[in-house]
C-alpha cells in the first residue's frame with residue numbers, strides 16, 4: 001500500500017490526521033493546475049499531503065534548513081517524498097532560505113494556496129503572512145497552522161497528535177492580520193483557512209465604505 005501523509009502523521013505527529021484531510025480538501029477546491037506554497041518543510045507531512053491531493057498540483061516548499069534538524073528540513077521532506085514514490089518529482093520546487101525574504105523576492109507568478117507553518121513567533125508568523133499574501137490569487141487561500149492550540153487541547157485528543165505547546169504568537173498574528181479582514185473558509189483542529197477576496201469583492205467593499213462615509217451621522221435627521 002502507498003505511503004501517505006497519514007503515515008507521516010503516525011510517525012512524527014506534526015499535524016492532526018484531520019488537518020491532513022483538510023489540507024487535501026482545500027487543495028482539491030482550487031482551480032486546475034494549482035500552485036501551492038508550503039512554508040516550512042518540517043518532516044514532509046504537509047508537502048506530501050498536497051502532492052497526493054491531486055496530480056495537477058505544483059508544490060513549492062520554502063525552508064531555511066537543508067540538512068538534518070530535529071525541527072525539520074528540506075532533506076527530510078525529500079526522503080518522505082521518495083518513500084511515497086514521488087521522487088524525483090516534476091511537480092515540485094523548493095526555495096532554501098528565510099520564508100519572508102523568499103516571499104518578498106518571489107517571481108514565480110501568482111499562487112492558489114499558501115500554507116504557513118514555519119516561524120511560530122508573533123513577528124515571524126506575521127512576516128510570513130505579509131510577505132506571501134500579495135502573491136495569492138484573488139479567490140485563493142491562505143492557511144495557517146497551529147492557530148489557537150489551547151482551544152483544541154481543551155477538547156479530547158485521540159491517537160497521535162502534535163505537541164500540545166500553544167503558539168500565542170501565531171494566535172496574535174492571525175487575529176491582527178486576518179480575523180475580520182478575510183473570509184474564513186474552514187477551521188479544522190488548529191488549521192484555519194482564509195480566502196483572499198476577488199477584485200469585484202474588493203471594489204464592492206470600497207464602494208460600501210465610501211457610501212458609509214458620505215452618511216455623516218451628525219447630519220442625519222432626528223428620526224434617522
Ligand SMILES: C[S@@+](CC[C@H](N)C(=O)[O-])C[C@H]1O[C@@H](n2cnc3c(N)ncnc32)[C@H](O)[C@@H]1O
Nearest residue numbers: 040042043044045046063064072098099118119
Ligand atoms: C513545524 S515544522 C513544519 C511542519 C510541516 N508543515 C509538516 O507538515 O511536516 C516548521 C519548519 O519551518 C522551518 N522554518 C522555521 N522558520 C523558518 C523561516 N523563517 N523560513 C523558512 N523555514 C523556516 C523549520 O526549519 C521547520 O522545518
